[in-house]
Amino acid sequence: MFIADGMQARVLDPGQECKTPTIDGLISRGVRVTRAHTPLPTCSPARASLMTGLLPHNHGVLEVEHGVDADQCVLRTEHPHWAQRLRDSGYATGYFGKWHVERTGELEPFGWNTFDIRGARDHANASQKGLAADDSMDPDTVRFYEGPDGYNDTLKYAVTDVTPNDRAIGGPAGLACEWLDDRREDPWCCVVSYYEPNESLIVGREAYELYDVDSLELPKNLKDDLSDRPNIYRRDQQIWNDVSDDEWRQILACYYGRITELDGQVKRVLDKLEATGQLDNTVVIFTADHGRYVGSHGLEAHNFGAFEEIYNVPLVVAGPGVAEGITTDALVGFHEIGQTILEVAGENPIDVPDSASFADLLADPVAAADNHREAYAEYFGSRFRLTQRVLWQDEWKFVFNGFDFDELYNVKADPWEMENLIDRPEHADRIREMMAGIWRRMHETGDTTLLNSHYHSMRFAAVGPNSGQ
Missing domain, CATH: 3.30.1120.10 (Arylsulfatase, C-terminal domain)
Structure with missing residues (x-):
């Protein structure tokens, strides 16, 4: 399972400008669920829901765990995780990359035999202080979010000459490929988890230059005045009022470029599976914890608003037992993926009312569509x-x-x-x-x-x- 961070589902629509050849290949040999929704559009609550099958009010993580005191947003450990079920039934389990579920950084109690989340805490601390530019970045492309007085200047976007495999984005796939080399005979479950394309939009030159910045289409709702929506949406929109159309295109180019780089990292892992003869016997999932506005409704990031750009997440599943080349508009939850993995693996579900498997939808999207006509989410603020x-x-x-x-x-x-x-x-x-x-x-x-x-x-x-x- 590949977990992106802050990726709009819409970028995978046919005819969209974002280039994702590897994920497009997964769609062609699997099922794309166009209306998957996160239970809460913030990293820690969404990821804790993914691991437990619970809505945030039940697992206790209501916002990002590094942004509050240590006695707040504490994951309730009495609830089982789906990875524990797999491990206990004989699966080797490996987790590589962004965790952001709870504070200890020790994943073994949650079902992961092998894990490497190096850099996670450093990244969280840096995002709080404001990421800095460095000498690898083209100075003509470096832009910061600035002011008002008293706030840290935070890197908005930049183009770098450092290749993806030599940047943080290359770490999780590299670790996963090393681990998969030793897994050829045993059943296994591997999560490859990313910070991208969220946070500061630092993109490699090769991916950036795939996009003609001046011709990129702006979101159709960029100029939404939000006049009939809650006032806090408009207050947040004021932060972005001085962003010109040209700069929104620049932001989009860097955002799309990061997704293209992420697509390349997915390819690294799939190539490893193919080279080791495991691809045809592996269920592959691509998804994201939440979306990102990138100009939609005149907003950026994902902290306010209940719009689809941040709730609707990409979900593609391919592999044994999964229908091929079908796109469905059935409604499912990001927090239901674990229950689905358990059913696909022949394991008993976690007994909670918050989530249920959608394995029937993957096997026969047409016949099962009527079973998935409702979805639910909650938000407590950030x-x-x-x-x-x-x-x-x-x-x-x-x-x-x-x-x-x-x-x-x-x-x-x-x-x-x-x-x-x-x-x-x-x-x-x-x-x-x-x-x-x-x-x-x-x-x-x-x-x-x-x-x-x-x-x-x-x-x-x-x-x-x-x-x-």
């Missing part, structure tokens, strides 16, 4: 506290915002989410039904904080908690 719950039902998406007014989108008719339908009277019944659906999810998964909001000054929702029972 440094700045706020409450969101998100429900997808077919083409409809409802966002409950405990801090502001709600959102309703038809993502089929309005894929760029430019029109909030929440105040349209013709959708009043749908809003009540979808809010009841959110309460139902809370009851099923024990989301007690919001279930205990009967107090009269907290009655913000269209219908109350009892409607979900």
